[in-house]
Amino acid sequence: MHNRVLLRNTIPVLMETAREVHSVCIGIWVKVGARNESAEKNGISHFLEHMFFKGTARRTAQDIAAEVDTLGAELNAYTSSEYTLYYIKVLDEFMEQGLDLLTDIVMHSLFPEEDIEKEKNIVHEEIKMIEDNPADYVYELFGKNIWGCAGLGQPVLGTTDTISSFTRRDLIGHIERFYGAENIIVACSGNFSEQLLLDHLNRTLGELEKRGGLGQQAPSLFSGKVDVITKDLSESHICLGLEGLPYSSEERYAMHLLNTVLGSGISSRLFQNIREKRGLVYSIYSYHAAYVDTGLWAVYAGTDRRHLCDVLNITMDEIKGLPETITEEELRRSKSQLKGNLILALESTSNKMTNIAKQEIYYGKYYSPAEIIEMVDSVSLGQVKQLARRLVDRNPFALTVYGPVKEQDLRDSCRLLQ
Numbered sequence: 001m002h003n004r005v006l007l008r009n010t011i012p013v014l015m016e017t018a019r020e021v022h023s024v025c026i027g028i029w030v031k032v033g034a035r036n037e038s039a040e041k042n043g044i045s046h047f048l049e050h051m052f053f054k055g056t057a058r059r060t061a062q063d064i065a066a067e068v069d070t071l072g073a074e075l076n077a078y079t080s081s082e083y084t085l086y087y088i089k090v091l092d093e094f095m096e097q098g099l100d101l102l103t104d105i106v107m108h109s110l111f112p113e114e115d116i117e118k119e120k121n122i123v124h125e126e127i128k129m130i131e132d133n134p135a136d137y138v139y140e141l142f143g144k145n146i147w148g149c150a151g152l153g154q155p156v157l158g159t160t161d162t163i164s165s166f167t168r169r170d171l172i173g174h175i176e177r178f179y180g181a182e183n184i185i186v187a188c189s190g191n192f193s194e195q196l197l198l199d200h201l202n203r204t205l206g207e208l209e210k211r212g213g214l215g216q217q218a219p220s221l222f223s224g225k226v227d228v229i230t231k232d233l234s235e236s237h238i239c240l241g242l243e244g245l246p247y248s249s250e251e252r253y254a255m256h257l258l259n260t261v262l263g264s265g266i267s268s269r270l271f272q273n274i275r276e277k278r279g280l281v282y283s284i285y286s287y288h289a290a291y292v293d294t295g296l297w298a299v300y301a302g303t304d305r306r307h308l309c310d311v312l313n314i315t316m317d318e319i320k321g322l323p324e325t326i327t328e329e330e331l332r333r334s335k336s337q338l339k340g341n342l343i344l345a346l347e348s349t350s351n352k353m354t355n356i357a358k359q360e361i362y363y364g365k366y367y368s369p370a371e372i373i374e375m376v377d378s379v380s381l382g383q384v385k386q387l388a389r390r391l392v393d394r395n396p397f398a399l400t401v402y403g404p405v406k407e408q409d410l411r412d413s414c415r416l417l418q
Helices: 044-051 061-071 092-108 113-131 134-147 160-165 168-178 194-203 252-263 269-276 305-325 328-345 349-362 369-378 381-394 407-413
Strands: 002-006 012-017 023-030 074-079 084-091 184-190 226-230 236-243 283-290 295-303 398-403
Touching (some): 002 194, 012 349, 023 349, 044 074, 044 113, 061 074, 061 092, 084 092, 092 194, 113 160, 134 236, 134 295, 184 349, 236 305, 236 381, 252 269, 252 283, 252 295, 269 295, 269 305, 295 305, 305 381, 305 398, 305 407, 328 369, 328 381
Parallel strands (some): 012 184, 226 398
Antiparallel strands (some): 023 084, 074 084, 236 295, 236 398
């Protein structure tokens, strides 16, 4: 059962009860992420997320860690380009203790100076870890290539220079600016008492008086450029993409189906044609990243530099050929895959919590699994082909290659660059 209630300060609480499970997942979502940061403070949303676990007026960092383990709970946080999430997943019998821990951290963290300096080192190591994993790092390079050095192009983790500059005053300023009632939502899924949840939240988050705000966001302008970063690696890592659709687009299910046909799953065109038939890659897939005002439809592949142009040329041909060649059978299979993935994902309380929160953030309303399945089923082959044609015709391709290759070598043998 789904329910939406406003706290006394108008923070929405989304609730989905599931009596058949023995867990509950509670998330506090703040609508601020890397795209809302200035260049000088890039990474502060993520850094602050780390600092919320360093102790409150009632609990030391060690107390928090011990309590989480004693409850057998999962307490964690996550930062993206558009939101920051703090959540706890706990057995239903410990729901009150888990909720008290979560709200204490979000509302009463102290951010000790000595821990700020230690955490800088930890985040520096996290940045190095990403940079040492080219299959991850290429996404950061791709984002910068497409969106530039501001907004969506900014890395969630920030840079070593920006992280080094953060002060406690910066953290407090970020909270004062963004952590207000207008930017916060709470989502809860699992086996719990709605009344107990709401009573506790009204005593804690419901007392928050500041409103918060995001200010003006610069529009996200897609740039179809080629960016080759030469690096001595064993593989070349490729991201190739087109501008996609915003999160709340009416065509979002046609987009998901189009992407599924192209490169989501082991029966997809890219996996079958490039990996299974030709053996040119180990990993290749397509994805659609949606944001509040835009989207990105892209392909990732990792391949030996000898096969790089073959992989690029075949991928380009597959994408450009989609409007004319998608079949009813591919669409039927993609619908089955999409519906199966949805139902399996929603068997998890944490996924349910995430689902109802994102619907509130991006749609401002709730769609049940049955309604989503109905919308997926209603998409016609003509609608998918029409969307494919529009995306392919209107957009330049953006390409980022990271690996042992020079741009001139690519230009000599890749059709995209000629």
